[in-house]
Amino acid sequence: MEAHFYEWANLLVRWAHVVAAIMWIGDSFLFMWLDSHLTPSERSKQPGQDAVVGELWMVHSGGFYEVYKRKYLKPGEMPQDLYWFKWESYSTWLSGALLLVVVYYMSGSGFMVEADGPLSHRLAIVAAVLAIGCAWLAYDALCFTPLAKNLRVLGVFGLVAVTAVAFGFTRIFTARAAYLHTGALLGTIMACNVFFRIIPSQKALLAATKAGTTPDVTLGLRAKMRSTHNHYLTLPVLFTMLSNHFPSVYGHALSWLVLGCVFVLGVSMKRLMITKRQSHPMVIGAAIVSAVTVLVMTAPARAPAAVDPGGPKVPFAAVKQIMELRCTGCHATKPTISGIAAPPNGLVLESPAVIRDKRELIKLRAVTTKTMPLGNLTAMTDEERKTLERWIDQGAAIE
Ligand code: HEC
Structure with missing residues (x-):
């Protein structure tokens, strides 16, 4: 009966998680795409319209959509209905956390730790939660340092840090839990970015508009930085979530290194997806090198089998x-x-x-x-x- 309950809990929560994630990531992709396809707008030349940074026309579902982006709203420009995009992210995180609890924390220890591993199931859960919490604090602090001003430097630093975390996780969790928790850690950073940094910045911008004062545009820039980080993390996080179905990847002896290469691939692919009409030899190169490395690393060993099949016949x-x-x-x-x-x-x-x-x-x-x-x-x-x-x-x- 209990196992039956977990089976259904797993399925229903997973369903909710995937739906929420599609909405969140869909939003993220759409808005990054919008930003990278805006063209200068004639409207910005009109008096009092200097907040307009670009425009875009789209056709979809039987209609034409005209979009203008403004850095801020002026007093009196506050629309009656303003749509926010935050529950997509919160519900993805909440359903993901619940799924983690159902699959890894409540249903037996086998998914989370090896029977002869260094930590008990309970301690491993504590370690996982602590690691995820500390990772957010460390990342958030890093974003206020000069390092964060250069996206590339931050990217390289982040890659090394995440690969190191994945390595650490493979030492204390099962291979599968190590991958999944690396993804959960990054997903938590993404959700915290929305909850603690992006939404509050947007609220402050609006409060300024309502109070009739000129909004501090650095708030918008700060929110954009976090949103850009989130965007680059989407493909790596999705990979770790799907990796559960691929034991030859997460079960590889150097699975943490494989993950590091996959992250390079994911981030490069994302870069190529949003930059239009320019070829980026460095990015394309990084994508190819990382993809080939992963393929070679995970290829079946050509070395002679560990055991000699010619030995005594096994009945x-x-x-x-x-x-x-x-x-x-x-x-x-x-x-x-x-x-x-x-x-x-x-x-x-x-x-x-x-x-x-x-x-x-x-x-x-x-x-x-x-x-x-x-x-x-x-x-x-x-x-x-x-x-x-x-x-x-x-x-x-x-x-
Ligand atoms: C404690 C329970 C448990 C034991 C014991 C166990 N397995 Fe599994 N096995 C699972 C679970 C849960 C899955 C599904 C999740 C996964 O693929 O990791 C699975 C999946 C598999 C799969 C993948 C099936 C597929 O269609 O992809 C194979 C193969 C497998 N087990 C072989 C074995 C072999 C061989 C043994 C004994 C040496 C074994 N298992 C012992 C729980 C167990």
Whole structure:
């Protein structure tokens, strides 16, 4: 019953999270795109219209949209309805935090920590929350230093810092939780940017308009800086969220380095998406180099297999025994490990034919990446992993 509840909680919260994230990131993409496609407006030359910085025409959903951007509103220009974009971000963060709680903090320890890892499940949760909180404080403080004035320098600094954090996470969490928490950390920075910096700046601008005083335009610039940071973080954060489905990536021995390269790729792609009509050899170069590095790093090893398949023939009985000891607690028609309602991903490792058919997937998870058994809850030994590998490399016979 409890597992059934978690299954549904997981699905519903995930659904809400994805919908909220689409809205938030959609807004972010649209407004960055608008900003980069504004053209100088004739209107700005009219008397009293110097706040106009550009205009843009669009056609969509059967109508034409005319947009003007103003740096600020003058007293008396306050429109009756002014739309804010903040709940998209808050709801993404709230649903994401809830999802983290459902998947990693409440439903057993296997997703979060290795059974023989340095931290208990509870301590790992404390470490995660602390790391995320401290990361926001550190980033926010950094934004007030001269370093933040140069986006490129800040970018390089941020890349090194995030890769270091990811490295640290891989030491204390499971490979999967390490990736996800790196993403959650960046997502939190993005949401905090909106909550603590962007919205308050916009409120101050409006308050000045209402009070009839000239608004301090640096407030708008400050908000824009944070919004630009958020924008560059979108692709890397989305990658970490989707990475959960790709054990060959998050389960790589140097997964933190892979993540660093992916971040370079994501940020470069974002750059190319918003700068129009200019080719940027440096950015294109960074995108290509990082993509190739990731592909090469994660390619299956060409080095000779760790075990010699020519050794003594592994009988299927030995494999079956390993499955029963280490896998079928979860991967059975009726799982016996608490918290697992149904065989994960529908994978039941009880019949010889399935074990043979799924051998490559089993090898990837239990031998190459060691991302199975989950958190090594069933204490699989390296010897058993080698036995499995040898059986698979010998042709996976089931008689
Ligand atoms: C404590 C529970 C648990 C144990 C024990 C466990 N697994 Fe898993 N397994 C999961 C969960 C949860 C997933 C789905 C999440 C994921 O893919 O990481 C999964 C996914 C998999 C997948 C991916 C299936 C797919 O369709 O992508 C394979 C392969 C796998 N396990 C193999 C094994 C093998 C082999 C063992 C034993 C050596 C094992 N698992 C032990 C929980 C477990």
